[in-house]
Amino acid sequence: MMARWRLLFTAAFLISSSWADRQLYVFTVGEDGDVVQQVETDNPIKYFKTVQDSNVIAKALLNPTYKETGWDIIEIKTNEAFTDEEQAYAAGYVEGKVTHDAIYRHWYNTLEDICRDQEKICEEVEDFVKTNLKWLRRGMDAYSNSSDYWHQVKLYYTQLEGMADGYSSANSSPKTVLRVQDIHLLNNPDLSDIVEVIKARKNNFTNIDPGKDPKVLGLLRCSALIKVLPDGREMYAAQDTWSEYGSMLRFQKKYDFAFHNISNPQEVIPGRAMTFSSYPGVITSGDDFYVISSGLVTMETTIGNSNASLWRYVKPEKQISEGVRSMVANRLARNGREWSEIFSKFNSGTYNNQWMVVDYNKFKKGTKPEDLPDELLWIAEQIPGYIRSEDMTSVLRKQGYWPSYNVAFFEDVFNKSGNQPMVDKFGDWFTYDRTPRALIFKRDHVKVDSLKSMLALMRYNDFRNDPLSACDCTPPYSGENAIAARCDLNPRNGSYPFPALGHRSHGATDAKITSQTLILNGLQFLAVSGPPFNLTNGIPPFQWSKTDFANITRHVGHPDLWEFKPIIHIWS
Incomplete structure (x- = not known):
């Protein structure tokens, strides 16, 4: 190159x-x-x-x-x-x-030993990814000079190729060599679902006991909230990432790329510029949270898939990974309908999320929730073999907020993806409207009247005192049952009905909020890094040296104490 x-x-x-x-x-x-x-x-x-x-x-x-x-x-x-x-x-x-030093540290913390004791399945995952890339190359060779969509797909992989070459040019140690495929893996949040596909194939795509299903461990990501103030003076869009604590090497990024449409070479794409939270070596958000020059804000929470029979729809050919499709949609779409249509092409059925597309072009200050125009909020929910998307502005009109917390909203998506057996076995925690975060958002969204109070809600965790954080556990509550989880604070010797509620290196690792005011000031967003803390509620700052998993969870390059303040970066 x-x-x-x-x-x-x-x-x-x-x-x-x-x-x-x-x-x-x-x-x-x-x-x-x-x-x-x-x-x-x-x-x-x-x-x-x-x-x-x-x-x-x-x-x-x-x-x-x-x-x-x-x-x-x-x-x-x-x-x-x-x-x-x-x-x-x-x-x-x-x-x-x-950023080569940070890239290596992030890879070392999150991927370097991922195949330890599971070399065979890693080989199968690598074969799946290689087959997919071969199919993608054929598609790019055939269509990237005639299709706006495939042109953007090719640019995505060209950027990754540049990332790998740039890293290699700066690396001077044989101990820190990363292959092109390592950079690809850093940019592939679909990997854990590809593992599920391989396992399901060996089990003839039949479900195992949900109590033994590893997905019950709670490896789902994020809380999100869209809130329109009652007097219409502002609309906030916010997301918390939930993840394993070893992933907390963080970047905020702004890309301003003067890409063009193949169909009109004189026209620069609508999503030329975007700001987003991200990670070293990653060219998408991964969280996902984007503020885009088109006037759109896009974000998601993972809904997953608990129906093993659906994994049969996941193939290494004629499908494009979720991260690529979301970035192509971010760049090409001018509104929520277009975004959903673009995103729905070549559904991979992996990294299955509820996407929220907020069109700030349609929001005028002073517009009360009940007067919001159509197509301000589009929702797209993906599972293997199926994507449903609709204009859901009606929900904002009715209740003034849209919450998202890793459970499918659409009833058919909820049922197809196997949630009802989870409800039958474990109860309300797996429902849409009675899970703890649904009830907390319903109770507390009315407290939001400013950026400060929106941040307070997105960082909220009072699990020892809030009755909505209670569970059939010993002790009778869980740090998971909050808008911003702190599973590290659950006692290791506690008793829990399923592992997601227990003690582990997992929780909310950030919060991001934007608004019309911030967007108009240059695609800004407020962001705070690290797990939530509130001494009044008995929630201390996260500190590696005080955990019992510091020698197990890799965290090279991290600070010991996570007590950061929120920032609003002023982009150049």
Whole structure:
């Protein structure tokens, strides 16, 4: 790839907490990839925003504030004078080069030993992924020059190729070599479901006892809330990521890529720019939470699949992974209907989520919930073999909020994906309207009247005192039963009806909130990194040195104490 193009990259490193001391480094990479030039400037922000170099394909502005805020922040901007493929490759290359240390640490913490004691199934997963990539390459070769959709698919994988090459160009140790396929794996949240497909095939796609099903461990992600204030002065969209604590090397990213439509080469795509929470080496959000220049905000919570018979619909060919499809939809869609239609193509049936698409173009300040226009909120729910999407603005009109908490809303999706057997065995926890988070959102959404109170709700956890956090457990409550989980605070010797409610290295690892005001100020969002804490409620900050799993859960590069404040980053 390097031999095809002359690549010049600009990377601005903000290396101290005060603007005056920060330095800018400019990297120019020639055809052979061996010419690197470093330039300094007194004003990296001004340089990033205003300096135009006809030879520069991509610029990256890096603010390494992870130890101070829980987030590193990177902005990447490409030059429209170059082809879309050149832009995509350059964007990936510069990010891989300037964040290579964080990429390796994230891979080491989350994937390096994932195949230990399960080498056979990992080989089968790798074969599945390889077959899928071969089919994708055939599709890209055949259609990327004539289809807007396939053009964006190709740009996604071109960016990943650049990421892998950029990482390799910066890596100097044989101990930290990452293959192209390792970068692909970092960008593939579908892997755990591919494992389920392989296991289900060996069991003739029949269900096992839900009490023994590993998905009951609660490996689902996220709480989300869309809230319209009663007087219409603001609409908030928020999401908490729930994950294993070893994943907390975090980035906020802004991509501004001047990609075009094949059908109209003079037209730049609607989703040219987007800001999102993310991870090292990952070109999607993964959480997922996006604020897009088209006026859309997209986010999801995982609903999963507990019906083994549905896994038969998952194939390595004629399907595209969820992360790729969501990014293509983010870039091409102008509204929620278009987003849902684009996303629904080539359903992979893996990483099955409830997606929320909020069209802020349709929200006018002062519009009360009951007066909201049609198509402001679209919901798309995916399971293997089936995606249902609808305009659900009517729910916002009726109740003023839309909550999401890892349970399917649409009744047919709920039933097809095998939730009723879970309800029959374990009770209300697996229902849509009586699970703890549903009841907490229903009770507390009325308390939201500002950005501050919205954040308080999204970080809420008072599991020892809140009756809605109670369970048939010993002790009689669980840190899982909250808007922002803290499963590490459940006693290890407790008794729980299923493992999700018990003690483990898992919980809410962030919160992100945006609003019309923040979007109009430059695609901004408020974000706080790390598990929730509230000393008044007896919830201490998470601290690795005080856990009993610090020697089990890898966390290289993490701070010990997670007591970060929320930030609103002002993008350049």
